[in-house]
Amino acid sequence: MKIGNQRDFWSGLMFVGVGTAFAVGSLDYSFGNSARPGPAYFPFGLGVLMAILGALVLLGSLKAKTSDGNPVGAFAWKQLVIILGSIALFGFLLPRAGLFVTLPLLVIGSSMASDEFKLKEALFNATLLTVMSWAVFSKGLGLTIPLLPTFLGA
Incomplete structure (x- = not known):
């Protein structure tokens, strides 16, 4: 499969990585429940949401059709x-x-x-x-x- 949009591919991959890291890192804390959320509740939910959104961006980059592949520029x-x-x-x-x-x-x-x-x-x-x-x-x-x-x- 060819990457159609490199910027979206790498940013999606970054979001999947960071979201997964937050979700996994929060597993050491207690979750609590919906009425009384614990310290893991917010970072886990945010990490999962970030990883899902990153995966959607990443998958979209594989279907995108750009003439030059929208390359990533120099690092700032x-x-x-x-x-x-x-x-x-x-x-x-x-x-x-x-x-x-x-x-x-x-x-x-x-x-x-x-x-x-x-x-x-x-x-x-x-x-x-x-x-x-x-x-x-x-x-x-x-x-x-x-x-x-x-x-x-x-």
Whole structure:
């Protein structure tokens, strides 16, 4: 069987792999039931759904007819390093610098990976996401997330 659309084939394969990994990884936790779901309930369901959708995309790529096979382009290493670096910096700084410092750094830093980066838009997004994250996680759900840097006594 010939691959008609390489991009869909490889992205479908990636979704099947990631979905399967999440579903299998969640098997070590308790499922609970529908009324009181356990820690495995959501990752297992999401993993299975992701694997099914990936399989549909993968199978569709085998039936697709494109003139050049829609080849996969060059790998964007620079953007990958910028985004993963921003996430790693967020994880490292959150307990030390708090949400109000680290989330804007994450949003602005990862936005810099785009060729269409505009500081004004990144600042707006960072502000909106920080306020919404504070409202949902800190106020709404009552999670204890450090909000300010530790040197400020928070």
